[in-house]
Amino acid sequence: MASLLIAGLVLVPVLALAWQAAWGSEGLWSHLARHVLPHALTQTAILMAGVGTITAVIGTGVAWLVAAYDFPGRRMLEWALILPLAVPTYIVAYAYLDMLHPLGPFQSAxxxxxxxxxxxxxxxxxxxxxxxxxxxxxxxxYPYVYLPVRAMFMTQAANLVEAAQTLGTTRRRILWRVALPLARPAIAIGISLALMETLNDIGASEFLGVRSLTISVYTTWVTRSDLAGASQIALAMLALVVALISLERWARRKQRYSVSAQRARSLVRQPLTGAARWGALCACLLPVILGFVLPASYLAVEALKRFQFAGLSARLVTEAANTLILSTLATGAILACGLVVAFAARVFPQRGMQAVQRVASLGYAMPGTILALGILIAAGGLDRWIGRTAKELFGIDPGLVLIGSGLALGYAYLARFLAISIGSVEAGLTRIPRSYDQSARTLGHGIGGTLRQVHLPLSRAALAAAGLLVFVDCMKELSATLLLRPLNFETLATHLYGEAARGTYEEAAIAALAIVLVGILPVILLARVGRAG
Structure with a gap:
């Protein structure tokens, strides 16, 4: 029952969005279809095609280099190539806008x-x-592609590569004829994740002048106060997400892989010599420098200048506390709900419970703007009902209970990041033999007792990893926070967005650096897991 309730909570924003869009004003959809959607769809399609191509090329290329060859700095670059994940897209855009400004340091030099x-x-x-x-x-x-593709290259059967080499095939041709066909599922999944993040982005696209569907939703609601129009554009976005996921699965519908994982051996790295070794080093080092080192170093320098000039403002301390408290509370709720759903799927492995688990994980596939808008509609309607009821019964108006208290924002974080919690907890639970459950039952423990006495202690590491990932994602989330934060409530992400929108980049350097430093934590976790594997 609890799992059904959690899955229902994830579906509520979509249903509210559809209801609001259906009640749009007369002629509104035709206006959007003629004047708004064509340009927004074109911009979004170009952006996604470009990002998909770049992430596929960089991610697959560097994954093959570090997996198949040995060159100076390879061991360091294996984990350093993940570092750009620590920097949210809107912070990278913010940093490069300031660095590459006509009066900025780069062009001045x-x-x-x-x-x-x-x-x-x-x-x-x-x-x-x-x-x-x-x-x-x-x-x-690009790390969204690099991580799964590198894992695929490192764990695929070495005998396939060796067989190709005995036929006189060079490593370069092995990449095209053997390695890439085997890695296609990993490449498709990585590109899909990168495109989901692209579609969810609001800060970088707005800063860089790209009017994507996400920007259209935000401006239609905030600037024009047109909730019905924003809902209809959001539904078009949701249709694009569904089409993207369906296309990825359709592309892999006939692929089958018969290599036994038990017989698989790691790919033997070939040492590079001469100019090739330094070329491989530069090829792997360049995305790390451009995607992480340059923006992070610039933020560190600007933050130090700002701190020396004005110190740490009380406003920034308050915003950091808001971010910490909100992210901590949301993380606790998300972990609890993820544990309930994953544990229910383990205890009741019927097909229906698996469907409930998939529905509860849908939120991660939806951009934050869509979720936030749906929750805004649902929470606003419930707030109005609470207000009317309280006024009739007690003669008082409590105001916006859900939106004004931040509960709606926490709800958005829950729906958006619940999939991370479910996936991590499920991975931890699968490592516990089912015989442990049976032993606990014979000792008189019920389902709750088995969870407390067996599964929670043995899943502690998985819960900690899930909590870290969820906390950092909550801290970085911008689109949902912009739409649902209470009045006069700012987080580090919204503070940075506001300063960058006003062009006062130096005011946001400390907030941006704080987000990047916290974002490095899950990258360290991913690096450790990758080395352990």
């Missing part, structure tokens, strides 16, 4: 070398463009 005094004499192309958005998002999101 170039003009000094060339002997120019003014931006009128020399300036680089504006990064606020579709090209800039594609490049920056691709440099941040």
């Amino acid at each position: 170039i003009r000094a070398v060339l002997g120019h005094d003014s931006p009128r004499d020399f300036r680089l192309p504006d990064i606020r463009s579709m090209t800039g958005a594609v490049l920056l998002l691709g440099l941040v999101l």
Whole structure:
């Protein structure tokens, strides 16, 4: 029953969105279809095609280099290539906008070398463009492809590669004829995750001047106060997400792999010599520098300057406390719900319970803007009902109970990141033999006692890892926080967004650096897990 309730909570925003869109004003959809959706869909399609291509090329390329070859710095780069995941897309856009500004340090240094005094004499192309958005998002999101593809390359059967080598095939041709066909499922999954993040992005796209579907939803609701129109655009976004997931599964519908995992051996790395070894090093080092080192170093320098000039403002301390408290409370609730759903699927392995688990995990596939808008509609309606009821019964108006207290925002985090909790807890539970459950039952423990005495102690590491991942995602989440935060309530992410939108980048450097530093924690966890594997 608890699992059904949790799955129902995840479905409520979608149902509320559909209801609001159906009650839109007359002629609104035709206006959106003619004037808003074509441009937004075109911009979104170009952005996703570009990001998908870049993430596939960089992620697959560096994964093959570190898995198949041995060169200087390879062991360090194996985990360093994950580092761009620590920097949210909107922070990378914020950092590069300031670095590459016509009066910024990069262009000023170039003009000094060339002997120019003014931006009128020399300036680089504006990064606020579709090209800039594609490049920056691709440099941040390629680890979504790198991680699963590297794992596939390292665990695939070495005898297939060796058999190809005995036929005189070079390593380069082995990549195209053996390794890439085997890695296609991992590449497809990685690209899908990167595109989901691209669709969810709101800060980087707005900063870089790309009017995607997400930006259209946000501006339609916030700027034009048109909730029905925003709902209809959000439904178009949801249809795009469903189409993306369906396309990924359709592309892999006839693929079958018969290599036994028990016979699989790690790929033997081939040592590189001469210029090739340094070329491989540079190829792997470049995305790390552009995607993490440059923006993180710039933020550190700017944060230090700001701290020396004005110290740590009380406002920033309050926003950091808001972020910490909200993320901690949301993480606790998400872990509890994830544990309930995963444990119920273990205890009752019927097909119906598996379907409930999949429904409860749907939120992660939906962009935060869609979830937030659906929750805004549902929570707003419930707040109005609570207000009317309280006024009739007690003669008082409690105001916006759900939205004003932050409960609606916590609900959005729950629906969005519940899949992470379910997946991590389920992975921990699968390592516990079912014979332990049977032994606990023979000792007189019921389902609750078995959970407390057996599963919780043995799943402690999985719960801790899930909590870390969920906490960092809650802390970085921008789109849902922008739409659902209470009045006069700011987090580090919304503070950064506001300052960057006003062009006062130096004011947000400390907040951006704090988010990046916390974001490194799950990257360290992923690196440790990768080495253990």
